[in-house]
Amino acid sequence: MARENEGLGKGLILGFLAGGLVGAVMGLLYAPKSGKEMRNDIKEKADDLMEEAHSMLSDAKTKADKMMNEGKKKSEEMVAQTKLKVGELLSEAEEILEGAKKKTSEIIHNGKETITERTDTLKTAVKAGVDAYKAEMDKKSK
Numbered sequence: 001m002a003r004e005n006e007g008l009g010k011g012l013i014l015g016f017l018a019g020g021l022v023g024a025v026m027g028l029l030y031a032p033k034s035g036k037e038m039r040n041d042i043k044e045k046a047d048d049l050m051e052e053a054h055s056m057l058s059d060a061k062t063k064a065d066k067m068m069n070e071g072k073k074k075s076e077e078m079v080a081q082t083k084l085k086v087g088e089l090l091s092e093a094e095e096i097l098e099g100a101k102k103k104t105s106e107i108i109h110n111g112k113e114t115i116t117e118r119t120d121t122l123k124t125a126v127k128a129g130v131d132a133y134k135a136e137m138d139k140k141s142k
Helices: 002-030 035-141
Strands: none
Touching (some): 002 035
């Protein structure tokens, strides 16, 4: 799009210059003046047109520089905002990860305690069963 505008601007400037030059030459050619006066008028018109063209070109360069600076400024702002958002997302992700680690640690700890309690209960039940069996066997053997 920038290239289209650039081409359009150049074409517009060239069109103004060409139109101005043709109009000036035609006006001078049809004016009743001597050759020397006409050449002098043509030279003055050409100089005026060149000055105007330089002025237009300078204005166009100034506007292009301004647009470039504005674009650069906006892109820098967007990069800064993106970095800020990424930082926030990373911070949130770290918080979530820490929470998950904590919950996992709690679940593992609770699981170990439950296994230890049930193992102790099972050991007690097995010991009671063994003791009962021995007692039964001792009764039968007497």
